[in-house]
Amino acid sequence: MLKFFAARLFQAIPVLFVVITATFFLVHSAPGGPFDAEKTLPAEVLDNLNARYNLDDPLYKQYLSYMGNLVQGDFGPSFRYSNRSVTEMILTGLPITFELALYAMLIALIIGVSAGIVASIKPNTAQDYIPMSLAMAGICMPSFLMGPLLVLIFGISLDWLPVSGWGYAPGDKILPAITLGTGYAAYIARLTRGGMIEVLGQDYIRTAKAKGLPTPTIIYRHALRGGLAPVLAFLGPAFAGLLAGSFVVETIFQIPGLGRFYVQAAFNRDYTMILGTTILLSTLIVVFNILSDILTVWLNPRLTLKD
Amino acid sequence: MRLHNQTPCPRKPSTGTHLIRNLKVQAVIIKTLSIARACLLLSLLLLSLLLIVSCDLGPSNRATGAAQQILHLGNGTEPKDLDPHIVTGVTEHNIISALLEGLVTEHPRTLQPEPGVAASWSISEDGRRYTFKLRDNAYWSNGDRVTADDFLWSWQRLLMPSLAGEYAYQLYPIVNAAAFNKGELNDFSQVGISAPDPQTLIINLAYPTPYFLSLLSHFSTFPVHKNTVLAHGKQDERGTLWTRAENFVGNGPFVLKKWRLNYLIQVTKNPFYWDQENVALNEIRFYPIDNAQTEERMFRTSALHIASSIPADKIASYQQNHPEKISINPYLGTYYYRFNVTRGPLVDPRVRRALSLAIDRQMLVDAITKGGQIPAFSFTPPNTQGYQPPSGILRYDVDLARQLLTEAGFPNGKGFPTLELLYNTSDGHRRIAVAVQQMWKEALNITITLSNQDWKVFLDRAQSLDYDIARAGWIGDYADPNTFLDMFVTNGGNNQTGWSNPQYDQLIAQAATQADQTLRYKNFYQAEELLLSDSPIMPIYTYTRVQLMHPEVKGWLANILDHHPYKYVYIDPIAVND
Numbered sequence: 001m002l003k004f005f006a007a008r009l010f011q012a013i014p015v016l017f018v019v020i021t022a023t024f025f026l027v028h029s030a031p032g033g034p035f036d037a038e039k040t041l042p043a044e045v046l047d048n049l050n051a052r053y054n055l056d057d058p059l060y061k062q063y064l065s066y067m068g069n070l071v072q073g074d075f076g077p078s079f080r081y082s083n084r085s086v087t088e089m090i091l092t093g094l095p096i097t098f099e100l101a102l103y104a105m106l107i108a109l110i111i112g113v114s115a116g117i118v119a120s121i122k123p124n125t126a127q128d129y130i131p132m133s134l135a136m137a138g139i140c141m142p143s144f145l146m147g148p149l150l151v152l153i154f155g156i157s158l159d160w161l162p163v164s165g166w167g168y169a170p171g172d173k174i175l176p177a178i179t180l181g182t183g184y185a186a187y188i189a190r191l192t193r194g195g196m197i198e199v200l201g202q203d204y205i206r207t208a209k210a211k212g213l214p215t216p217t218i219i220y221r222h223a224l225r226g227g228l229a230p231v232l233a234f235l236g237p238a239f240a241g242l243l244a245g246s247f248v249v250e251t252i253f254q255i256p257g258l259g260r261f262y263v264q265a266a267f268n269r270d271y272t273m274i275l276g277t278t279i280l281l282s283t284l285i286v287v288f289n290i291l292s293d294i295l296t297v298w299l300n301p302r303l304t305l306k307d
Numbered sequence: 308m309r310l311h312n313q314t315p316c317p318r319k320p321s322t323g324t325h326l327i328r329n330l331k332v333q334a335v336i337i338k339t340l341s342i343a344r345a346c347l348l349l350s351l352l353l354l355s356l357l358l359i360v361s362c363d364l365g366p367s368n369r370a371t372g373a374a375q376q377i378l379h380l381g382n383g384t385e386p387k388d389l390d391p392h393i394v395t396g397v398t399e400h401n402i403i404s405a406l407l408e409g410l411v412t413e414h415p416r417t418l419q420p421e422p423g424v425a426a427s428w429s430i431s432e433d434g435r436r437y438t439f440k441l442r443d444n445a446y447w448s449n450g451d452r453v454t455a456d457d458f459l460w461s462w463q464r465l466l467m468p469s470l471a472g473e474y475a476y477q478l479y480p481i482v483n484a485a486a487f488n489k490g491e492l493n494d495f496s497q498v499g500i501s502a503p504d505p506q507t508l509i510i511n512l513a514y515p516t517p518y519f520l521s522l523l524s525h526f527s528t529f530p531v532h533k534n535t536v537l538a539h540g541k542q543d544e545r546g547t548l549w550t551r552a553e554n555f556v557g558n559g560p561f562v563l564k565k566w567r568l569n570y571l572i573q574v575t576k577n578p579f580y581w582d583q584e585n586v587a588l589n590e591i592r593f594y595p596i597d598n599a600q601t602e603e604r605m606f607r608t609s610a611l612h613i614a615s616s617i618p619a620d621k622i623a624s625y626q627q628n629h630p631e632k633i634s635i636n637p638y639l640g641t642y643y644y645r646f647n648v649t650r651g652p653l654v655d656p657r658v659r660r661a662l663s664l665a666i667d668r669q670m671l672v673d674a675i676t677k678g679g680q681i682p683a684f685s686f687t688p689p690n691t692q693g694y695q696p697p698s699g700i701l702r703y704d705v706d707l708a709r710q711l712l713t714e715a716g717f718p719n720g721k722g723f724p725t726l727e728l729l730y731n732t733s734d735g736h737r738r739i740a741v742a743v744q745q746m747w748k749e750a751l752n753i754t755i756t757l758s759n760q761d762w763k764v765f766l767d768r769a770q771s772l773d774y775d776i777a778r779a780g781w782i783g784d785y786a787d788p789n790t791f792l793d794m795f796v797t798n799g800g801n802n803q804t805g806w807s808n809p810q811y812d813q814l815i816a817q818a819a820t821q822a823d824q825t826l827r828y829k830n831f832y833q834a835e836e837l838l839l840s841d842s843p844i845m846p847i848y849t850y851t852r853v854q855l856m857h858p859e860v861k862g863w864l865a866n867i868l869d870h871h872p873y874k875y876v877y878i879d880p881i882a883v884n885d
Binding site: 031032037038039040041042043048049052077081082083089092093155156159162163164165168169170253254256261264267268269 | 365385387388390393395468469470471472473476488489490546547548550551567568569570571597598600601604607608610761762763764766767768770780781800801803
């Protein structure tokens, strides 16, 4: 397994290299720079600023020096937040976004897997249609609608939960986690249903039934392991997607996570911050995909980790 | 490699092959139901968890705020930094004005200069020499005295070219300050600032500047604590750690307690502040909230005392249901369109003026912006420190507009090329652009296409004159017509229209050296007449500040700069209601 892991990581290096290089040249070729503002700066001041951040060097030189620093683990200073380094900002935002994504994932799994199982037991009946229609609605409902809706109900009308914040008032993590989780719950429900229906139709399940095993035993001990395979394959990319896609939820709920930095950095042309967050997220996507592969093999004995 | 071996199904003694089939089906149904029930149970569990947590929401920020004099403020975006010599924004201003204090402060309503670190000052007859006497009880938050040398050192810092301070030009009225900032002069002792003793600061101006005192209440002229800055870097080094909560030393009414990135800035009362017995608030918390919807929800659930922005579609509802919580006040800023005078039909001033006359500004503010904005028929907002801009040059006059367009060779819009209206992506700008497009179509029969761009692309195109008509906005730095009118001098950095008029340049230059306020305003008036009749720009409306505030906040007074000196602000617990 170690060998597999190492090989996959090795394959990831060229991928990351391409991502970094492409991002670097794309952000630098985008019109406008980090110091453009409604009030134009005097030319001397702009020159001073560009010199301070080495933006007056030729682009290839900037690229080489950026890559040189990167190899040493230095993401550089943020262009916008002048007394912060990109590394510091990532270290502040990432744990928060990670925690949010984790809760969202748990909620997505609990709701999604339960709904998927319920639906798969009696396909094409009301027991299937109701949870699956809800799931479809969940997929269709974007978080910028879901979030304010939940806030309106639980935060403002019922006054049960805080409408914003993260770890500041009790219970303020609940609504963001649910908002971010429900969309994925819907996907997971559909995947679970599909996987379960396929497994439940197989011979060994029929055998188990024929032996008179109780249904819960069949479902939980025998069917679920195979039925969840598509869900597991989805988990890696989904978790990476939760991390990268938390921007909307973080904005709605005023959460100081990485997602907001990422999107704002692009608007601000904060070159180093855009690169730093892109590198981080692409690394996470690669790693989670590998983990998800390993998990899939672990649950399906017919697969091996031979590369 | 196999990770795991699946164990074969355990054999169970055959239980009931002899059972009637019906019974078995029944059993399956029961089991199935039990699974469904389990799921339901789980959901209920989650919901009850939610309820348990929510039972203990605790008192709101408003309630604790009233009891402990803690003010909760929505404050736009995350500040770039808290270094007064580097930052430029309103967000940063709001925090820095709690942490630092300049020579003079502002009256909370009239904005007239009041004694700050300087207890008194005198101005020479020709208006070019200011002598400040610093108070002997002004201290830094670590107990050090605030001296004249602190100002000397801080202003040197602001003017150092290597610091690249964007607001260095605020000190340009001082003798040789501009030359030093541009690197033409390296000897700071030749700049017109001197400190003969620790409590005296003498400033020599290159030309009389009637608004000089109001520049001194701008955060860029605030002093910084020399030893703290030097402990974390050089005098001219940007972005060092001296502005972090654990390092910051200030001389304002509050000290920086906590700075959580993108989340909260907390300042507490400064026991060393010279006027601390008149500071009522114990603490201010600034929340960087860039989403107006979120901010309004926080305001509604009593998490904020004051919301700095409000979604446009909620204004009417607040005005109707909670008029005591919403306030709309004029703001020293103008929303306008730029015309690129270097190409196409817009080279002709008659065309530009026709476009400007064909706009029904009253309709725009009543039906589109709906934030109480004031239709603008001049670039400088009316009554800017007593200055009244020329009126009557611009108005809503479709007949005259048509006539001018005909004179310019486009009768009834015939032969008029399609122009592009550029704005940065935002729903508010789009709605105005659509309305203007429609008005031009109806009044002049000309076709305009709309183009929205990302903010930085938009700025880039405006600066490089790569547009026909572009949306713009300008907020005054200080309460004086100069902050508006000096923009449009030939090749001015913020001109961005290609417009140039030697007579205009001369009038603005004259105003700069004019000591007599009446004559000065006359210069501005004449200059603005030229600007409006030549129309390189089309003013649309004067900005307003729409703000939500709970009624228990007192001493937060409206003024055109939206400045609110915190030492006058307090929370009246008796006025807390819902």
